[in-house]
Amino acid sequence: MKLVTASAVSQRSLLASLNSNLSVSLSSSSSSSSSSSSLASVLSTVLNAEHMRPANPVSCSQGASEQLISLIKSCAHESHLLQIHAHILRTRSLEDPTISLRFLSRVSLSPFGRVSYARRFFSQIKNPSLAEFNTMIRAYSGSDSPEEGLYLYREMRRLGERTNSLTSSFCIKSCTKMASLTGGLQIHGRIVRDGHQSDSLLLTALMDFYSICCKSEQACAVFDEMPERDTVAWNVLISCYLRNCRTRDVLAVFDAMIGGECGCQPDDVTCLHVLQACTSLNALEFGGRVHEYIQERGYGDAVKLCNSLITMYSRCGSMDKAFMVFKGMRVKNVVSWSALISGLAMNGKGREAIEAYLAMLRANVVPDDQTFTGVLSACSHSGLVEEGMLFFEEMSKDFQRMPNVHHYGCMVDLLGRAGLLDQAYELIMSMSSKPDSTIWRTLLGACRIHRHVALGERVVWHLTELKAQEAGDYVLLLNTYSSVGDWERVTEVRKFMKDNGIQTTPGCTTITLNGIVHEFTVDDVSHPRQNEIYTMLDEIGSQLKIAGYVPEISSELHNLSSEEKGYRLSNHSEKLAIAFGILATPPGTTIRLANNLRICVDCHNFAKVLSSVYDRMVIIRDRSRLHHFQGGHCSCNDYW
């Protein structure tokens, strides 16, 4: 026999109808006023029901309190929160600590919750508990005004309120968000005084804080002091290494974790970080190992990981593998499509990138800013001028996306490479926001390609005005002069650079063989096999000369005689790395290089001819793109 009281039945059915109404209002996104008003009436019925109004506000009945809590839990719209809030004030349930904490927590955590709202409610609580203080500080730390969390924390201390480890944790999060070193140092001091220095979770947050503030040494010091380190702690260490360009250490940590030396296994977040490290190191092989690990661990369906894999493979020049990952994804989002599009663009497959973009639209995925950056860069790298201009117009007209600096940058590159220098200049001048130095630099590059000295000088003037000239800019200007044979000006710029102590970034090329990274700089003599390498380079030189390779003298800075120039050029880091690649790998093996600058005309020609004479595929990643050399051709469509 069921023994259910009448009131219990009515309560249950009211809640049931409330919940079904809530789900209806959620699924029909746009404002259907009738459904929301009926929902409001249901809510007010519940809230005003006789059994909900306690005779004595503080000791409201157990059932009413429980029902209010479940209402708070299931609340799915801001207006419902407002009604519950009003009800709490009316019935003075605020003095029930369970209710006020639940409500505060709900307000600050719900997707539609706002700090301002939480703050208002918090101020109505007479004597906030530690939990309520913490909840409020947490809300601030995740909001747009994290500093308010620190003010509240100071207020707590001033009032002599008790704090705990969580309080510090949320404060650290605020400091991290503000990147406030002084604030964080103060909190760190308090953590030590309060005796919380063995709380691993707190220390992990502290590590991340130091890492964000570019204090990697302090971050590592905190890591060393941790009593125990779980996967998250290791992940924060890895992300710290990533931020501080210690990418090789990231791979070492991953190996150590796999080898059981860390007492915990890599998780999905670890893999995300390690893949980023592989991407920047051009470590295709290692990235493949991470891919295998991801599959072993059953993370294969994780969208973020797949997106990261697409980026890693395409930036390492392995577009076919990138595409395989993409094809295998059951759920693709805008990031997946954009990663594919940028990957194709970087690898010189402009037409395919546009195809992918059109397929994305057919799949009803809405493009965002970064998608357009990919599409426009595809056009610029492949010299698709008309298409690029069309997409540039479409993005604001059809998708309401206002072009940002990256989009303008692509367009300047597109027009500039195509020789439409004046049009590129006009575009920069028409920008609504102030053009940054990168944009001018792009145009300067185009001036160098098209030997446009006058515009090049004007661009340098703009850079000077921005106080943003870099060593590379002078080199570009210098190259522009040298490309038209104005050696007088070349000498002038060189003297200026020397007098002002302007140092150029040294070119550096890496090649990875069997997991070992070999690094070459210009005229490098540090490699253990340097004698063999230089001998090989001579041999290659004479072979290529027979096939018609002529050193391109205009790439060189010096006004030397042709013979001397030829000699200087032969020692570029790219060439040394290629010679080592030919030397150290069996015939037919693909040679993969990464360079930190843009490849010069001469090395480009060198690699082209070599790919045919030695029948080797050569893939070079430079600062902006990948070059696939095969059979005497390059995938890129640059106007050298």
Add this chain to the structure above:
DNA sequence: CTAGGGTTAG
């Protein structure tokens, strides 16, 4: 007592 912290794709 109540709530419950740290890392995360293009």
